[in-house]
Amino acid sequence: MKASLGSRILYSAWARPILLIALLLVIWELVIVVFRIPPYLIPAPLDVVKQLVLEWPKLFRESLMTTYATLGGFGLSILFGIPMALLIAYSRTTESFVYPLLVFSQSVPKVAIAPLFVVWFGFGITPKIISAFLLGFFPIVVSTVVGFKSVEREMLDLAHSMKATKLQIFMRISLPHALPSIFAGLKVSVTLAVVGAVVGEFVGSNSGIGYVLQIANGNFDLPLMFAALTVLSLIGVLLFAAVDLVEKLMIPWHASHRTEFHATA
């Protein structure tokens, strides 16, 4: 295919969101100029970028703290979420006892109980990890349960007709079948875990992007706040992309990756 450089950029997956962001920044700048919005309400993009560059060493350091807490919570979500989902998917009794409780627990506002974690676990990284875990856990459980329960009846009949053992059915049929759904849950989970970590940092911490946001808010330093929010979004995007990459490597056969798969297979 002979396409011009311009159209090739326009059609590449990474360029489109960047172009959109650039466009939004321009509109933002224009709105501020045209409507004369004072900087204590909305900072100009350029000021945010300035702050981003100026405060980069600090922002980078604090973003690492947030990332650690996020990964800790996400890791715990996987560690507990997947076995929990397996128990629910394979045991009616567990399902009937645990699932309603789990759904109920999701309606408890985690932001409201986050201060409790500080009381219980102090000001270290632990309350942040727990907070990230609480937000990241549920989507993994739900989508993993769906993944395992959606194996077709006929597929299982077929496996039984082949005298397959339970372990064979799990390893060769149920698990690969559930993977796309599990990954969908992991992607939601990792983004929510970022939110959870920041919530943890809001209520009681002296490190992390959440803490920077608190301080900037207290000082009416809106450019710094926006810069911190930008960094926070970047963390979310990068972690999401990482999970997406692992997914592509592990389930190249899935419908969502077929174009690439076809080209390489």
Added chain:
Amino acid sequence: MSSVSSSVRHSGERGAASQPLIRIDGVTKVYRTADGPVESLKPLTFDLHAGEFIAIVGPSGCGKSTLLKLVAGLLTVTDGEIRVEGKPVHGPPDNVGIVFQSPVLLAWRNVLENVLLQIEMRRLSRAEYLPKAQALLAMTGLQDFGAKFPWELSGGMQQRTAICRALVHDPSVLLMDEPFGALDAMTRERMNLELQRIWYETKKTVMLITHSIPEAVFLADRVLVMTERPGSIAAIYDVNLPRPRSLAMMGDPEFVKLAQTIRGHFYAQGSLDA
């Protein structure tokens, strides 16, 4: 019911020479459900001889799939007994292969690996059965598609893959539950021809459940007609058309007459599955 007695005579003749490969003897099935028992099959008795092709037609919900799963050892009989090659069926037997209406192929395995799933699950030697799998793919015209993935195949090719998978461990019995029900009419006719050829070449004993009367008459040595639920045998018809049969034979007066007779059962009873 003269047709039933004629089939009894028929199996009597052959029975003297050979043991029936499948013996279904007074089999009933009652499903235990939360809303109470569901009687699915009334006492059912018939035999299948080695190499015979039997087609089963009947109204929707009359217990055809139930019967097939009983023979496959996927369900247990409530009463009576099923024997395959003389051995009572308790759990899935070794010498049976199954094809369902949906091909149920694994999306993450290519065609060849899907066929070999049967070998893996049964813990047989891959090296020993690989040539067999390739031969089956060649026989069904899939020799160039072994490395393709299910989503790259047409519906007919997917179902042919499922047939290869059902045959790769060289079972004596092939059970098929409405295998072509999801295919378009043209593909279905082609698959009928193909199944006839596969049956001819492999000499399997085939039990085919279908809701197409022409398909049943075209393929089978005998057509077993079932009653409404709880299913029992309404009649068994011998199909005395010469083989190999061509699609043109569907216009043959004898073919048309038999199809009409079978259709008569359903118009008397109610409606046919279709």
